Amino acid sequence: MRIVIIDDSGLRATVLEEGLREAGYDDIHIVPPRGGFVARLERMAPDVVLMDLGSPSRDTLEEMLSVSRALARPIVMFVDQSDESMIGAAIDAGVSAYVVDGLRKERVKPVLELAVRRFNAFARLQTELDEARTALSDRKIIDRAKSILMSQRGLSEPDAYALLRSSAMNQGKKIVDVAQALITASDLLGGGL
Amino acid sequence: MTIIGTTPLRIAYLPLTDSAVLAVAREKGFAEEEGIALDLVRTVSWATLRDRLIFGQVQAAHMLAPLAIAVTLGLSQQPAPLSAPYKLNVNGNMLVMAKEFAQALDPDVAARLNDPLGTAHDFAAAIGLWKRKPVIGIVHRFSSHAVMLRYWLASAGVDPDRDVLLRVVPPSLTVEAMRAGEIDGFIAGEPWGSAAVDAGLAEAVAIGERIWRRGVEKVLAFRTPWLEENSQVVDALIRALVRSAAWCDDPANHEALAHLLSQPHFVDQPADLILRALSGRITARADMPPLDMPDFMLFSREATPFPWRSQALWLYSQLVRWKMVDHTPENAAKAGSVFRPDIFRRALAESNVPIPGASMKVEGAVAQPLAVGSKRGELTLGPDRFFDGRVFDPERIEDFLASF
Numbered sequence: 243m244r245i246v247i248i249d250d251s252g253l254r255a256t257v258l259e260e261g262l263r264e265a266g267y268d269d270i271h272i273v274p275p276r277g278g279f280v281a282r283l284e285r286m287a288p289d290v291v292l293m294d295l296g297s298p299s300r301d302t303l304e305e306m307l308s309v310s311r312a313l314a315r316p317i318v319m320f321v322d323q324s325d326e327s328m329i330g331a332a333i334d335a336g337v338s339a340y341v342v343d344g345l346r347k348e349r350v351k352p353v354l355e356l357a358v359r360r361f362n363a364f365a366r367l368q369t370e371l372d373e374a375r376t377a378l379s380d381r382k383i384i385d386r387a388k389s390i391l392m393s394q395r396g397l398s399e400p401d402a403y404a405l406l407r408s409s410a411m412n413q414g415k416k417i418v419d420v421a422q423a424l425i426t427a428s429d430l431l432g433g434g435l
Numbered sequence: 436m437t438i439i440g441t442t443p444l445r446i447a448y449l450p451l452t453d454s455a456v457l458a459v460a461r462e463k464g465f466a467e468e469e470g471i472a473l474d475l476v477r478t479v480s481w482a483t484l485r486d487r488l489i490f491g492q493v494q495a496a497h498m499l500a501p502l503a504i505a506v507t508l509g510l511s512q513q514p515a516p517l518s519a520p521y522k523l524n525v526n527g528n529m530l531v532m533a534k535e536f537a538q539a540l541d542p543d544v545a546a547r548l549n550d551p552l553g554t555a556h557d558f559a560a561a562i563g564l565w566k567r568k569p570v571i572g573i574v575h576r577f578s579s580h581a582v583m584l585r586y587w588l589a590s591a592g593v594d595p596d597r598d599v600l601l602r603v604v605p606p607s608l609t610v611e612a613m614r615a616g617e618i619d620g621f622i623a624g625e626p627w628g629s630a631a632v633d634a635g636l637a638e639a640v641a642i643g644e645r646i647w648r649r650g651v652e653k654v655l656a657f658r659t660p661w662l663e664e665n666s667q668v669v670d671a672l673i674r675a676l677v678r679s680a681a682w683c684d685d686p687a688n689h690e691a692l693a694h695l696l697s698q699p700h701f702v703d704q705p706a707d708l709i710l711r712a713l714s715g716r717i718t719a720r721a722d723m724p725p726l727d728m729p730d731f732m733l734f735s736r737e738a739t740p741f742p743w744r745s746q747a748l749w750l751y752s753q754l755v756r757w758k759m760v761d762h763t764p765e766n767a768a769k770a771g772s773v774f775r776p777d778i779f780r781r782a783l784a785e786s787n788v789p790i791p792g793a794s795m796k797v798e799g800a801v802a803q804p805l806a807v808g809s810k811r812g813e814l815t816l817g818p819d820r821f822f823d824g825r826v827f828d829p830e831r832i833e834d835f836l837a838s839f
Contacts, residue, residue: 277617298605300482301575304512305603308576329490338486 243345244269245353246288248279250297254364258292261360265352275299280306290350291340292357300338307340328354335361380418387421390428441472442668446655447487448475448497450702451606452625452712453524453653455692456734457497458701460672460679469671477700480605481575482512488656489515494665495672497523498656501750504770505577508760516769518662519654519747520778521673522740523680526650527712527732528580528643529628530587532569532620533613537638539564544639544719545726551645551822555591558640562598565619572604572612572621580622582753583646589839590823596757610634624652625712625732626704632718633708639719644730647799649737649819651746654774662778673740673782680735689713730817737817738791738809742774745795745829752832756839767832789814798827 245267249255255272262270271286273279275297283291284306293300328351332339335358341350384406391402410420444466448454457475460466466473476493478484481502488496489506490513503519505511532540539561540554541547547554562569573581585595595601604612609627612618613636620637621627631637643650655676662669682688693710696702702709711717712732716725733739751770755762776794783790789812799821806815821827827835 277615295483295486296479298479298607300480301605302603304482305576333486333490333492338482 243267243290243349243353244271244286244288245290245292246270246283246286247272248275248283248291248293248297248299248303250274250294254294254361257364257367258357258360261356262353265356267353275302284310289342289345290353292353293338293340294361295333295336295338303340331358336365337361383418383425384421387424390424394428441467441470442671443472443474444495444668444672445474445476445493446495446497447478447484447493449478449481449484449606451497451627451653452696452702452709453527453732454497454701455683455696455713456523456676456680457655458696459683459692460675462695463679463682465675465679465682466672469675471668471671471675479607481578485511486513488517489513489658491658494661494668495655495657497653499575499578500651500654500747501579501582501754502575502577503654503656504747504750504773505754505759507769507773508754508766510754510760511577516659517656517773518659518775518778519656519742519773520662520669520775520782521655521676522651522742523653523655523676523734525652525733525739526644526648526730527625527652528583528622528650529625529639529717530571530580530584530620530622530641531628531631531637532571532640533637534635536561536565536569536619537640540640544723548639548642548645548719548726548728551587551641552590554641555587555593558588559591559593559598562593568598568600569619570600570602570617572609572618572623573601574606574609574623575603576601576759577754579650579652579750580624580643582750583643583650584622585757586753587641587646587822610636613637626702626708629708629711629718630704632721635721638721639717642717642728642731644728644732645822647819647821648730649733649739649817651750654742662775666778666781669778670782673779674786677735677740677783677786677788680740683713684733684735686714733817738789738814741779741791742776743791743794743796743798744771744774744776745798745827747771747774748795748829748832749798749827752827752835755832756836762832762836771829787811791816795829798829799824800826 247255247258259270273282280302337357339354387406388399388402391397391405406417406420410417446457448457461473461475484496485506487493503517506515507517540557588595602618604618606623606627609621609623610631613631683692689710693706693713696709697704697706715729715731717728717731718725748771751767754760760766780790789809792808799819801816801819804815804817
């Protein structure tokens with residue numbers, strides 16, 4: 243079974259490809275939706291096409307599916323249109339799938355389920371990455387505020403942090419917000435850092 | 436009227452200038468005043484907008500009118516009966532072509548735009564002079580713009596399926612595709628034509644409003660069963676949108692509206708590009724002063740939101756003409772019933788909004804502003820002529836089709 247993954251994000255496509263290979267599929271191709279990707283896809287004659295629901299190029303792909311002469315058999319969306327929970331899961335995960343008509347449901351279903359799981363895993367990964375990035379920049383801000391307090395007020399590092407934390411608690415704010423305000427004020431007053 | 440509590444409602448839209456009425460309904464509180472907590476879901480392809488609607492992720496969508504008909508007729512993936520009780524705008528498209536291509540057309544751009552028939556013939560000649568079959572970007576096979584482009588090209592004997600290559604390019608990628616030389620021009624909703632003109636990549640060749648003076652564009656589409664079961668919410672939403680549309684049409688609000696739409700979570704393009712379509716001041720070529728096109732895009736006046744069944748049938752006639760669907764009485768009935776003037780009337784029954792008394796009219800018959808029968812108040816319809824002078828009698832679709 244030939245599976246083509248159309249994806250802008252190299253990482254997500256790799257995550258999906260890996261999963262499919264682990265599950266024993268070996269005829270997998272990744273095509274980025276750029277330039278003449280539709281002609282390339284046509285030559286590949288895939289049995290299943292997986293694509294990010296958020297890609298603007300879905301309209302271009304669907305046009306190809308509706309006029310293509312190379313793909314003799316029509317392609318329908320999703321495994322079985324009566325399978326509402328499957329469709330819901332795919333849309334929530336952001337997967338769209340096009341399947342050659344006539345391909346047996348039992349053969350396609352595991353591919354789609356795997357794609358849904360991997361898309362979800364990728365989304366979680368991205369969220370964690372974003373959170374990690376935010377945490378990192380929060381830490382930098384807090385470090386800078388601490389060093390301002392240490393040099394201006396002659397505090398030790400633990401005391402500087404304790405002061406930031408108690409101010410934040412008293413004001414009902416996040417430490418990072420108090421730290422940012424301190425940095426801004428220090429910059430405005432020419433705090434000499 | 437007091438509504439206790441609010442009903443959440445999710446509507447999918449594409450980042451285009453003509454999503455204005457939905458954006459304003461949310462941002463200016465018109466939806467909230469009707470008891471609706473509007474959640475607008477930004478979507479970047481028509482396929483995904485369609486899937487979100489028919490698989491129930493959203494309750495309604497800012498949809499290409501021909502796509503709503505195509506989905507109902509089972510021509511676009513999963514078939515589902517859709518209903519459009521409200522038109523979000525009329526007009527608002529522009530065909531732009533690469534400067535080198537446009538050199539073969541009338542160099543007086545204003546004259547070119549004002550004479551679509553002459554320009555169509557010049558365009559036919561330009562095809563022969565071009566280095567290859569011109570590739571024209573359309574946003575979807577079932578888009579109003581593609582339908583109008585086909586109608587316009589065919590008037591000069593150009594077969595849009597043989598003499599040019601129509602390639603589907605999503606609106607947000609049109610300018611990039613021009614720059615890469617993948618397409619020689621495109622027809623799309625604003626602000627994309629203006630963006631290509633502004634980038635010095637293209638110039639205006641035809642304006643939707645000059646092809647069909649009141650051309651159907653986006654509709655608000657619902658799944659029919661959902662629409663039938665949720666009449667109170669649907670009616671409240673229509674009332675909110677009618678007020679939002681009046682706000683959007685008011686020239687005093689155009690700058691604020693352009694600014695609102697320019698934000699990253701809406702259209703995410705410069706406010707000055709967006710303003711052009713709203714104010715009807717169109718820059719047709721980067722080095723020229725803007726041209727006045729006061730009817731470039733309408734939201735409210737002349738009962739713009741009213742979904743005339745005859746308009747749905749005209750679109751259907753064009754799908755039949757280009758062999759996308761067979762003409763049968765059942766298909767015609769299904770297509771016509773996508774537009775729901777009955778729901779529009781019901782929603783506004785208690786209001787003082789003037790509503791046409793009829794649900795169908797002969798399309799293309801109004802040459803001058805015309806006062807028509809309305810349930811209350813005065814209603815004037817704007818000119819709705821087709822540039823080739825054809826008229827469409829919805830009771831005689833076969834005769835109309837035979838005329839091509």
